[in-house]
Amino acid sequence: MARDRVPVLKRCRSLNLDPTYLGIDKKSKKENPRAGRKMSEYGLQMREKQKAKFIYGVLEKQFRGYYAQAVKMAKKEGIPGENLLMILELRLDNVMFRLGYGRTRKESRQIVRHKHVFVNGKPVDIPSYIVKAGDVVEIREKYKSIQRYKDILSVTDGRIVPEWLLANHDALSGTVVARPTRAQIDVPVEERFIVELYSK
Known part of the structure; x- marks a missing residue:
């Protein structure tokens, strides 16, 4: 089974993510060397996707399946990005x-x-x-x-x-x-970037 072996705090630094969202109360004393650099649109989209996958502990194949399910749901209710986060929360x-x-x-x-x-x-x-x-x-x-x-x-x-x-x-x-609404989901993820990434 595939596992993410990157140290948690290091991964949080690279994704600009507060570890408390993972239930971890430690803080990294190091700084992200890329902090302050301007990211491309694609870079922003990728970071938000990686952030969502990391928070919920989901690998790419399963995450893509959830997105497909979210798009299918959106034909009847909601919008894809919010549906995706709702599915992950459930x-x-x-x-x-x-x-x-x-x-x-x-x-x-x-x-x-x-x-x-x-x-x-x-x-x-x-x-x-x-x-x-x-x-x-x-x-x-x-x-x-x-x-x-x-x-x-x-x-x-x-x-x-x-x-x-x-x-x-x-x-x-x-x-x-x-079922949770977007307002009740506190994860710091800009889901619209994920939708833009998968819509290409």
């Missing part, structure tokens, strides 16, 4: 991260893969599983009392859960209230 690993049951999306992905998660009472171990409005996501009963989740909540308890989710930290569960 991934199960991201929902776990947003609910505060993973310090980072990478950790949330691992939790899902290790079969710690139920969706509507059934085990789901696919991080890219797309949840729907009304779905109930929770940590499996036999894992709720382990120290790992106490440690995670001690770090994430102050994290703001977005309006489209309802968290119950006592029960280690959450409900998808609705």
Whole structure:
């Protein structure tokens, strides 16, 4: 399986991305040597695409598939760029991260893969599983009392859960209230550049 082995803070520097969007509270003391340089239009488009892929931990083939799905959806509702971010937000690993049951999306992905998660009472171990409005996501009963989740909540308890989710930290569960709107998605991505890139 392909993996991104570039150090996280180095990648954040190159993408001009604050690590807090990844759930990391460290800051790099180094500066991006390219900071202040004017980028070409293509460079801006590529950077926004790489930023979105990096934030959500998605590789190119899957990302392109999400974009195709977003364009298809736009024939009925929404616009492609916003639909793309909505689909990425509805991934199960991201929902776990947003609910505060993973310090980072990478950790949330691992939790899902290790079969710690139920969706509507059934085990789901696919991080890219797309949840729907009304779905109930929770940590499996036999894992709720382990120290790992106490440690995670001690770090994430102050994290703001977005309006489209309802968290119950006592029960280690959450409900998808609705699909997120663009205004409720706080990632610093200019999705119009991604649309321009793929529209060429």
